[in-house]
Amino acid sequence: MVTDSISRRDFMRTTAAASAGLLLASGTPLLGQAAAGPKLKIALVGFGAQGRVLLESLLVIEGIQLVAVVDIWDYARTYAEKYLKKLNVEVRTYENYEALLAGEKDLQAVVVACPDFWHAPVTNACLKAGLHVYCEKMMSNTIEGARSMVQTMRTTGKLLQIGHQRRSNPRYLFALTRLLREAKLCGRLTAAQAQWNRAVSADFGWPRKEAIPAETLAKYGFTDMHQFRNWRWFKGLGGGPLSDLGAHQIDIFNWWLGGYPRSVVASGGVDYYKTHEWYDNAMVIYEYPFAEGVTRAFYQVQTTTSAGGGYFEYFMGDEASIKMSEDPKLSAVYREARAPSWDALISRNYLAAQPAPAVAAPDDGAKVDVRETAQLAAYNIPVSFNKKPHQPHLENFFNAVRGKGTLNCPADEAFRSEYVIHKANESIASGKRIDIAPGENEA
Amino acid sequence: MIHIHNHHAMATIFQVRLAGEEATYAAQAARALFDEADRLEGWLSRFKASSDISAIARLQPGETLRLNEATCECLALAREMELATEGTFSITAAARQTQPEPPQWTLDPGQRLIRCEAGRLEFDLGAIGKGFALDRMALELADWECPAFLLVAGGSSILAGEPPAGIPGWSVGLGEDNSEPRQWLKKGSLSGSGVAVKGHHILDPRTGEPAKLRDRAWAMSPSAAVSDALSTAFMVLTEPEINRIMRGRNEWQAFLNDDGKWRQLDPGGQLAFGGLAPETMSGERASGNLP
Numbered sequence: 001m002v003t004d005s006i007s008r009r010d011f012m013r014t015t016a017a018a019s020a021g022l023l024l025a026s027g028t029p030l031l032g033q034a035a036a037g038p039k040l041k042i043a044l045v046g047f048g049a050q051g052r053v054l055l056e057s058l059l060v061i062e063g064i065q066l067v068a069v070v071d072i073w074d075y076a077r078t079y080a081e082k083y084l085k086k087l088n089v090e091v092r093t094y095e096n097y098e099a100l101l102a103g104e105k106d107l108q109a110v111v112v113a114c115p116d117f118w119h120a121p122v123t124n125a126c127l128k129a130g131l132h133v134y135c136e137k138m139m140s141n142t143i144e145g146a147r148s149m150v151q152t153m154r155t156t157g158k159l160l161q162i163g164h165q166r167r168s169n170p171r172y173l174f175a176l177t178r179l180l181r182e183a184k185l186c187g188r189l190t191a192a193q194a195q196w197n198r199a200v201s202a203d204f205g206w207p208r209k210e211a212i213p214a215e216t217l218a219k220y221g222f223t224d225m226h227q228f229r230n231w232r233w234f235k236g237l238g239g240g241p242l243s244d245l246g247a248h249q250i251d252i253f254n255w256w257l258g259g260y261p262r263s264v265v266a267s268g269g270v271d272y273y274k275t276h277e278w279y280d281n282a283m284v285i286y287e288y289p290f291a292e293g294v295t296r297a298f299y300q301v302q303t304t305t306s307a308g309g310g311y312f313e314y315f316m317g318d319e320a321s322i323k324m325s326e327d328p329k330l331s332a333v334y335r336e337a338r339a340p341s342w343d344a345l346i347s348r349n350y351l352a353a354q355p356a357p358a359v360a361a362p363d364d365g366a367k368v369d370v371r372e373t374a375q376l377a378a379y380n381i382p383v384s385f386n387k388k389p390h391q392p393h394l395e396n397f398f399n400a401v402r403g404k405g406t407l408n409c410p411a412d413e414a415f416r417s418e419y420v421i422h423k424a425n426e427s428i429a430s431g432k433r434i435d436i437a438p439g440e441n442e443a
Numbered sequence: 444m445i446h447i448h449n450h451h452a453m454a455t456i457f458q459v460r461l462a463g464e465e466a467t468y469a470a471q472a473a474r475a476l477f478d479e480a481d482r483l484e485g486w487l488s489r490f491k492a493s494s495d496i497s498a499i500a501r502l503q504p505g506e507t508l509r510l511n512e513a514t515c516e517c518l519a520l521a522r523e524m525e526l527a528t529e530g531t532f533s534i535t536a537a538a539r540q541t542q543p544e545p546p547q548w549t550l551d552p553g554q555r556l557i558r559c560e561a562g563r564l565e566f567d568l569g570a571i572g573k574g575f576a577l578d579r580m581a582l583e584l585a586d587w588e589c590p591a592f593l594l595v596a597g598g599s600s601i602l603a604g605e606p607p608a609g610i611p612g613w614s615v616g617l618g619e620d621n622s623e624p625r626q627w628l629k630k631g632s633l634s635g636s637g638v639a640v641k642g643h644h645i646l647d648p649r650t651g652e653p654a655k656l657r658d659r660a661w662a663m664s665p666s667a668a669v670s671d672a673l674s675t676a677f678m679v680l681t682e683p684e685i686n687r688i689m690r691g692r693n694e695w696q697a698f699l700n701d702d703g704k705w706r707q708l709d710p711g712g713q714l715a716f717g718g719l720a721p722e723t724m725s726g727e728r729a730s731g732n733l734p
Contacts, residue, residue: 049478056511059509060509075586083512086512087512087555088553201474201477202448202467202470202471202473202474203471203474204471204474204475205467205468205470205471205472205474205475206471207472207586207587207588208468208587208588209586209588210586326493327491327492327493328492329490329492384492384501386498386501386502386508387498388493389493
């Protein structure tokens with residue numbers, strides 16, 4: 001039985017999982033079963049670390065043809081050409097998006113993975129040129145930039161998907177729609193917690209022979225090569241770790257809790273690195289007002305250890321807790337002793353259980369048997385998929401471009417979520433609690 | 444000045460040593476190399492659910508998966524080494540413990556497609572993946588123009604470039620820390636396998652039984668992936684078998700320890716690739732080409 005809280009779209013996305021128990025999407029259609037019809041011609045704008053990650057998904061998605069790669073760094077363009085040639089993929093390369101739009105007249109979509117402060121100009125230009133756009137999160141390093149992207153999406157009528165890829169992850173979709181909403185597994189959600197901590201690392205460098213000329217760097221808004229290679233740490237270019245890492249997970253707070261916070265209070269600072277502008281440590285608390293009471297969500301991103309428990313989003317209720325992560329091995333479901341029986345959920349393949357050894361209960365409540373300590377049952381989410389982490393979200397985008405389905409994270413939805421992330425950075429800067437009025441996060 | 448940087452990857456410690464470079468440049472180059480190791484781990488680790496190797500393990504017979512370029516190349520090399528070692532190196536050796544028959548697979552490198560033909564493709568790249576990573580890290584390092592380097596994966600595989608100024612090679616010991624005698628190594632790779640850390644964990648893929656011929660074996664090759672795979676095979680192969688597979692492979696060398704100290708096998712006396720040379724020797728005996 002699907003409850004009213006699940007949209008038809010969500011239901012359709014997860015029905016296959018529920019009926020099969022295990023959702024095993026093959027990474028590649030069997031030979032001879034490639035997507036029918038002409039291929040979508042696409043370009044990749046930005047070939048840094050994230051661009052390379054997205055490329056690996058683009059290379060295995062059927063029905064698309066990557067025809068161009070854009071990057072201001074000659075070193076990146078050369079790498080792309082060589083790498084793709086090795087894979088028998090011929091692409092043209094361009095230094096910037098203006099050259100791309102001038103040179104490629106039969107593009108249908110672009111995937112944008114350049115530095116955050118270029119997202120809005122590139123995305124707006126591509127949308128206005130009649131292209132559909134998949135843009136990495138954060139939408140922009142400024143609220144104004146992000147808002148302009150939503151407005152351009154609306155005025156052009158083109159699709160704009162934002163790269164919060166967990167929104168298309170079959171495990172996340174299944175856990176949200178089947179466990180959290182339909183089965184109400186957690187009972188009342190009283191708190192949420194998420195983190196993504198990182199070990200100390202050297203700043204990105206560059207091979208000395210590959211430095212970009214100063215005038216080229218200036219043309220694209222960078223003061224020097226260090227800033228170009230480490231733009232995520234500089235104000236005016238990126239949004240810092242709360243934006244780079246927290247954006248994914250704070251978005252999950254909003255998505256899974258089904259609402260937006262009324263306030264945020266955060267603390268952080270440039271505590272560790274001497275060459276950065278953005279906070280390297282941050283702790284954030286959001287307050288979500290719901291009819292049954294307040295739910296608080298805590299988020300942290302720290303410059304600390306790589307052994308700090310990994311990256312996850314943890315939703316804690318009075319009957320169960322669900323710990324989610326892109327890494328299935330970090331995911332788990334924990335049952336409270338007061339929760340009703342989950343046997344029916346297990347039999348319907350909503351949960352995978354490693355059952356506890358049966359402890360015989362005497363008929364007479366006055367009797368008790370004493371033996372070895374009974375173990376608790378362990379539960380897991382019975383969904384896996386044979387795809388790269390970003391692949392389902394990109395596929396959702398390309399399917400929507402073909403008119404098959406709707407976007408899982410359109411720009412207006414992403415804006416609502418990202419707005420409250422900007423407010424966390426604002427709280428740190430001001431040292432004050434920031435109130436967020438209902439509707440304030442609408443584009 | 445030799446700059447040393449360490450990093451956790453592939454369930455061990457990777458180390459980058461760069462000589463003759465400015466400290467910040469060396470640190471940034473090391474980071475680029477460690478990023479490459481992390482990237483490869485993301486594709487090749489059987490412990491990461493999103494890796495190609497985990498995805499391959501989920502294939503049913505008849506199913507096909509398109510692979511990342513690095514995964515495809517590593518699997519192609521693994522198959523090549525399986526053939527070259529007469530089946531004594533195999534990435535499905537451990538699968539023999541859970542499956543009655545070795546799983547069967549075909550690889551189409553041109554399309555980067557792997558197809559599961561039979562069984563479960565439970566690949567374990569533990570005896571080639573770290574060496575493969577060192578080879579790829581050296582390729583990345585070429586862009587950084589740092590000729591004097593030593594790359595170390597878990598202490599069991601090393602890949603050397605040019606030596607630090609003033610010495611003929613990187614000082615290498617076969618065995619415990621600071622073991623004697625020392626050897627000079629440059630422009631080549633050395634890998635070791637043995638029973639000291641994990642006991643008799645190396646399985647003979649031909650029988651599924653633990654290899655107990657010797658305590659340690661080392662292999663040299665221009666490629667770290669190759670030396671990594673060979674050192675495992677040398678734990679399994681008899682001495683005549685090693686001599687047979689090395690015949691005509693002048694770029695490979697074998698060192699065995701089966702009586703308390705190591706000795707070098709000399710299959711036909713053709714040691715054209717002399718990457719290892721005793722420290723007492725002078726001049727440049729070491730040669731060879733990096734992959």
